[in-house]
Amino acid sequence: xxxxxxxxxxxxxxxxxxxxxxxxxxxxxxxxxxxxxxxxxxxxxxxxxxxxxxxxxxxxxxxxxxxxxxxxxxxxxxxxxxxxxxxxxxxxxxxxxxxxxxxxxxxxxxxxxxxxxxxxx
Numbered sequence: 001x002x003x004x005x006x007x008x009x010x011x012x013x014x015x016x017x018x019x020x021x022x023x024x025x026x027x028x029x030x031x032x033x034x035x036x037x038x039x040x041x042x043x044x045x046x047x048x049x050x051x052x053x054x055x056x057x058x059x060x061x062x063x064x065x066x067x068x069x070x071x072x073x074x075x076x077x078x079x080x081x082x083x084x085x086x087x088x089x090x091x092x093x094x095x096x097x098x099x100x101x102x103x104x105x106x107x108x109x110x111x112x113x114x115x116x117x118x119x120x121x
Contacts, residue, residue, distance in 0.1 A: 062119070070118055077111050084108060 084104055
């Protein structure tokens with residue numbers, strides 16, 4: 001009986017070694033799974049990703065006060081953009097573009113990105 005147990009142990013250990021060797025030789029490494037608790041945005045501190053936006057029925061809800069701020073900022077953006085268009089129409093495009101117009105375009109772009117960020121939450 002001793003010889004049969006030894007043979008069985010040798011056969012099982014050689015089979016396990018063969019499986020491990022094929023995995024090691026194949027070069028495949030196991031890929032890590034993303035954590036379900038990981039933040040959606042890596043640039044925010046831990047636990048504060050979307051902390052200020054309440055959730056109702058599984059959907060994010062932006063508070064009415066924030067919507068009012070977004071609306072007023074959107075109106076300011078529209079005013080700035082129409083004023084910018086008027087000033088561009090008045091300038092001579094044959095010459096170089098004036099620096100104040102470039103700065104104003106940068107301000108408009110910054111405001112639009114800020115509104116977009118706040119709407120995303």
